[in-house]
Structures are given as C-alpha cells and as structure tokens.
Amino acid sequence: MQASQLINSLKFKQVRPALTTDFDVTMLTQDTREVQPGAMFIAVVGYHVDGHDLVGQAIEKGAKIIVASKPLDVNVPVIYVENTERAMAILADVFYGAPSQKMRMIGVTGTNGKTTVTHLIEQIYRDQQQATGLIGTMYRKIKDEKLPTANTTPDSITTQRTLAAMRDAGVETVAMEVSSIALVLGRVWGIDYDIAVFTNLTQDHLDFHKTMAKYTEAKAMLFAQLGNKYNADGTNKVAVLNTDDPVGREFEQYTAAHVLTFGLKPDAMINAQNVEIKSHGTEFDLSVFGHVTHVTMQLIGQFNVYNMLAAFAAAYASGIPEDQIIKSLEKVTGVKGRFQSVPSHTGVSVIVDYSHTPDGLLNALETIQDFATKDIYCVVGCGGDRDKTKRPKMAKIAVEHSTKPIFTSDNPRTEDPTMILNDMVAGVPDANVPVYEDRHEAIAKAIEAAQPGDVVLIAGKGHEDYQIIGRTKHHFDDSEEAAKALALKPTID
Numbered sequence: 001m002q003a004s005q006l007i008n009s010l011k012f013k014q015v016r017p018a019l020t021t022d023f024d025v026t027m028l029t030q031d032t033r034e035v036q037p038g039a040m041f042i043a044v045v046g047y048h049v050d051g052h053d054l055v056g057q058a059i060e061k062g063a064k065i066i067v068a069s070k071p072l073d074v075n076v077p078v079i080y081v082e083n084t085e086r087a088m089a090i091l092a093d094v095f096y097g098a099p100s101q102k103m104r105m106i107g108v109t110g111t112n113g114k115t116t117v118t119h120l121i122e123q124i125y126r127d128q129q130q131a132t133g134l135i136g137t138m139y140r141k142i143k144d145e146k147l148p149t150a151n152t153t154p155d156s157i158t159t160q161r162t163l164a165a166m167r168d169a170g171v172e173t174v175a176m177e178v179s180s181i182a183l184v185l186g187r188v189w190g191i192d193y194d195i196a197v198f199t200n201l202t203q204d205h206l207d208f209h210k211t212m213a214k215y216t217e218a219k220a221m222l223f224a225q226l227g228n229k230y231n232a233d234g235t236n237k238v239a240v241l242n243t244d245d246p247v248g249r250e251f252e253q254y255t256a257a258h259v260l261t262f263g264l265k266p267d268a269m270i271n272a273q274n275v276e277i278k279s280h281g282t283e284f285d286l287s288v289f290g291h292v293t294h295v296t297m298q299l300i301g302q303f304n305v306y307n308m309l310a311a312f313a314a315a316y317a318s319g320i321p322e323d324q325i326i327k328s329l330e331k332v333t334g335v336k337g338r339f340q341s342v343p344s345h346t347g348v349s350v351i352v353d354y355s356h357t358p359d360g361l362l363n364a365l366e367t368i369q370d371f372a373t374k375d376i377y378c379v380v381g382c383g384g385d386r387d388k389t390k391r392p393k394m395a396k397i398a399v400e401h402s403t404k405p406i407f408t409s410d411n412p413r414t415e416d417p418t419m420i421l422n423d424m425v426a427g428v429p430d431a432n433v434p435v436y437e438d439r440h441e442a443i444a445k446a447i448e449a450a451q452p453g454d455v456v457l458i459a460g461k462g463h464e465d466y467q468i469i470g471r472t473k474h475h476f477d478d479s480e481e482a483a484k485a486l487a488l489k490p491t492i493d
C-alpha cells in the first residue's frame with residue numbers, strides 16, 4: 001500500500017521530513033523482531049520496552065518509515081502523532097482494507113462468560129450455515145482453523161490482520177471477546193461492531209485498572225464505540241445488555257444504538273424464569289418479549305443461563321428466528337475447561353473450570369452446591385504476577401462453599417509459589433486447609449480421597465495445557481491429570 005494513503009488516514013500528524021516521493025509500505029509492525037524490508041515501524045511505549053529506543057534496529061532491518069510520539073533523530077521519514085497506539089489501530093484498519101466493515105462483528109465484553117458466549121454465538125451462526133470467525137482467550141479461529149493467541153484481544157495489528165484473513169476466507173460473522181485491557185490500550189479502535197454484548201462486571205484486573213470505576217469505564221468504551229443506531233447498509237446496531245447487573249443499565253447511557261436487555265429478572269426484554277439446575281443440564285422458561293418457550297440445555301448452572309441469554313439476544317438482534325436459536329443452544333455441550341465434566345466411572349464427579357476470579361469461583365461452587373449431595377472438593381490456586389487482592393478472597397470462597405478445600409499453585413509465573421499460597425492462607429487463618437504446592441499432587445490427593453457421590457472441582461486453569469513456573473511454560477492439563485488420578489480408582493457402574 002502507498003505510504004501516502006496510510007499517512008492521509010491519520011488526521012492529526014506531522015511528517016518530518018516531508019515526503020517527496022511516494023513508496024510502498026510492505027507491512028506494519030510494532031515489533032522490531034518482525035520488521036521486513038519496506039515496513040512501517042510503529043514505536044509503542046510498553047511496560048518493559050519503549051519502542052522509540054529500538055527504532056535504529058527497525059531501520060537496520062529495512063523499516064522505511066516510522067510512527068512515533070517522541071522526537072527521533074533518524075534518516076527515514078517519521079510520522080509524529082500524539083498517541084502511537086491509536087495511530088497504529090487506525091493504520092492497521094486502513095492497511096488491511098477495513099475488514100470489520102465487511103463482516104457482522106459481535107464484540108463481547110464483561111468479567112466472566114466472554115469465552116462461553118462467543119462459542120455459543122459461533123455455534124448459532126454455524127447452524128445457520130454461515131462461515132464464522134472467533135477471537136478470544138483460547139485461540140483465533142478462522143472457520144475451523146485455530147491460530148494461537150497471546151492475548152484474549154490481540155494488539156490492533158494482529159487483530160486487523162486476523163480479521164482480513166477471515167474476510168478473505170469468506171467469513172460472514174465474527175464473535176470476538178473484547179477485554180477491558182484491550183479497550184483501554186486501544187487494541188480495538190477502528191473496529192466497526194454491529195452488536196456489542198455486556199455479560200457482567202465483578203472484581204478483576206484491578207492490578208491494571210486500579211479502581212472498579214475505571215474498570216467499568218473501560219468496559220463502557222465498547223458501547224460508546226458501537227456508535228450510531230444503524231450500520232452503513234441500514235441494518236441495526238444493537239447493544240445487548242445484562243440488566244440484572246446495574247452496570248448494564250448504566251451502559252444504556254453510553255450508546256446511541258438499539259438496546260436489547262437480558263436477565264433473570266422479568267423486566268429484561270429477554271428473560272429466563274423457573275430455572276432448574278440439574279447435574280446433567282439446566283431447564284428454564286425463556287421469555288422473548290413475553291413469548292415463552294421451555295428450554296432444556298446441556299450446560300450446567302445459573303451463570304450458563306446468563307451466557308445462553310446473552311448469545312440468544314445477540315443472534316436475535318441479527319434476525320435469526322427464535323426457534324432456530326433455541327435449537328442450536330439446546331445441543332451445545334460446552335466449551336473446553338468451562339465447567340467441563342471429566343469422564344468418570346468411579347462415582348466421583350470431576351469438573352474442570354477456568355474460574356480464576358473470586359466471582360467465577362463462587363459461581364462454580366454455588367452451581368455445584370445446587371446439585372451436590374455429598375462432599376465438594378475444591379482444588380484452587382491463584383496466579384502469580386497478577387492482582388494479589390484476589391488471593392484471600394478466593395481462599396475464603398473455597399472454604400465457605402466447599403467441604404474439602406485444597407490450595408495449590410495456579411501459574412506462579414515469576415513469584416515464589418509459597419508466598420502466593422501464604423497470601424491465600426492468610427484469608428482463612430483458622431481453616432487449616434491442606435496445601436500442596438505441586439498442582440499434580442493436589443489433584444491426585446483430592447481425587448484419591450473423594451468417595452462415590454462426591455464432586456471435585458479443579459478451578460483456575462480450565463482449557464490451558466500448560467503451567468507457567470518462573471518464565472517457563474510446562475505441559476500441564478487439569479483434565480489429563482484428573483483422568484490419570486481417576487484411572488487409579490475402582491470402577492463402579
């Protein structure tokens with residue numbers, strides 16, 4: 001793409017020296033390690049590195065033009081902007097031909113449920129014979145092809161490149177998790193969302209946002225970004241809001257789009273009544289503007305009723321008939337690591353769940369309490385290098401909502417695992433909870449001790465197939481570990 005075309009897309013900038021001849025930009029990147037000849041290098045001030053310090057390396061590798069927010073003394077043209085992350089998002093959108101305008105874009109934000117809701121949405125549209133794309137914590141997925149991801153919501157260049165690949169592959173609808181951190185860091189600026197979904201808001205990521213008010217503001221940005229009531233093609237833009245959460249009501253103020261509300265309270269436009277949670281599924285009466293249908297879904301738990309309502313509302317917003325959406329949702333069996341049952345012939349039920357926040361853990365345990373008749377084991381840890389205030393809270397929830405809590409390591413990262421466990425124990429000084437730093441041992445001990453009729457919850461890592469200790473990623477899969485431990489127990493039919 002011609003450099004001038006990219007430069008013109010930025011409204012406020014200074015280009016020094018002024019460009020006399022035009023040339024092609026072959027790629028955009030914010031990372032010197034990726035620079036190819038002809039690249040435009042965007043200097044981003046990160047948490048560890050300031051990209052401005054690496055501009056020399058980028059030029060040596062062939063970068064022909066730089067985007068910066070600080071003065072540079074270099075022999076290639078520099079586009080000076082106020083905020084390189086915002087510029088990067090705009091440039092990426094232009095460079096990749098504004099792919100989000102060519103597909104139905106559904107952004108899902110909220111503390112919990114994003115992964116589940118995006119997968120439910122994917123299933124509904126697939127059942128409509130649509131080609132789908134998905135971006136989220138687990139992977140980026142173009143139809144059936146899964147690509148790895150470093151972030152729930154990747155940086156803007158990766159996001160736009162992925163969207164362009166989806167567009168080129170014929171994808172019609174994209175379900176995308178939008179994290180609050182991504183919203184604040186401008187990773188999704190420029191994306192033209194058709195539908196924005198809010199699941200819920202509870203404490204998380206306070207190490208990043210500092211206060212709940214700031215965290216709420218971050219999530220609100222998605223609804224502000226949704227923009228006006230109509231897409232360019234005349235279809236409606238819709239904000240799908242969980243109004244059982246007071247923040248959902250607040251977000252109505254941030255959007256000029258149509259609003260579709262959901263919840264368990266009858267004042268929501270789409271609501272669920274008479275919810276019955278069983279060990280093999282959940283039943284409820286779904287009311288859509290007063291039209292009631294009895295739904296039997298295979299997903300377990302009240303939180304999954306919320307997830308199902310969110311996905312239902314998003315699909316309903318784009319005009320898919322009610323009965324077809326329900327059919328899709330009734331057949332979904334779940335997402336890996338999200339309240340996932342590990343096959344067991346031992347009479348012991350084992351559930352692997354990605355709940356790594358106080359609220360997520362509470363939800364998972366309350367769901368189990370709804371159907372458990374005997375002991376509930378809860379194997380839980382907290383991540384290192386992340387919000388420390390979660391530790392005593394999660395410990396307390398485990399102690400109060402299970403009969404046999406066991407504390408262990410999650411991803412300790414660069415922190416000392418013993419210190420993390422001490423922070424957890426400090427939350428429940430009198431509980432005398434068994435502590436096994438080695439996660440493998442903790443899972444094995446829980447399953448070995450569990451008796452038929454008991455439920456073992458392994459919380460925190462869900463679908464992850466690794467554990468990060470120090471800076472090293474080791475292979476580790478909670479469901480694999482559980483299966484190994486179950487295999488050592490006597491089988492009962």
Ligand SMILES: CC(=O)N[C@H]1[C@@H](OP(=O)(O)OP(=O)(O)OC[C@H]2O[C@@H](n3ccc(=O)[nH]c3=O)[C@H](O)[C@@H]2O)O[C@H](CO)[C@@H](O)[C@@H]1O[C@H](C)C(=O)N[C@@H](C)C(=O)N[C@H](CCC(=O)O)C(=O)O
Pocket residue numbers: 030031032033043044045046047048049050051054150151152153154155179180181182
């Ligand atoms: C705190 C944070 O958001 N960090 C993100 C950030 O990393 P960073 O600031 O450490 O980057 P840095 O290493 O200082 O580098 C700064 C700049 O120099 C460049 N650089 C760096 C080294 C080099 O040799 N050459 C070079 O050019 C980098 O490409 C970058 O542009 O920029 C990286 C590239 O975009 C991100 O992958 C990284 O996310 C890390 C993995 C992360 O853990 N982020 C978390 C906090 C996060 O974003 N989480 C949310 C929410 C998850 C949830 O909902 O649970 C998410 O969306 O994932």
Ligand SMILES: Nc1ncnc2c1ncn2[C@@H]1O[C@H](COP(=O)(O)OP(=O)(O)OP(=O)(O)O)[C@@H](O)[C@H]1O
Pocket residue numbers: 110111112113114115116117137152177199200303304306307337338339353354355356359360361363364
């Ligand atoms: N609607 C919900 N309300 C509260 N808790 C939920 C909800 N949905 C899921 N959870 C809990 O949170 C865990 C994570 O779910 P999910 O992965 O769908 O959320 P997420 O928003 O994608 O989280 P992350 O971005 O951290 O991956 C689940 O395993 C479950 O325990």
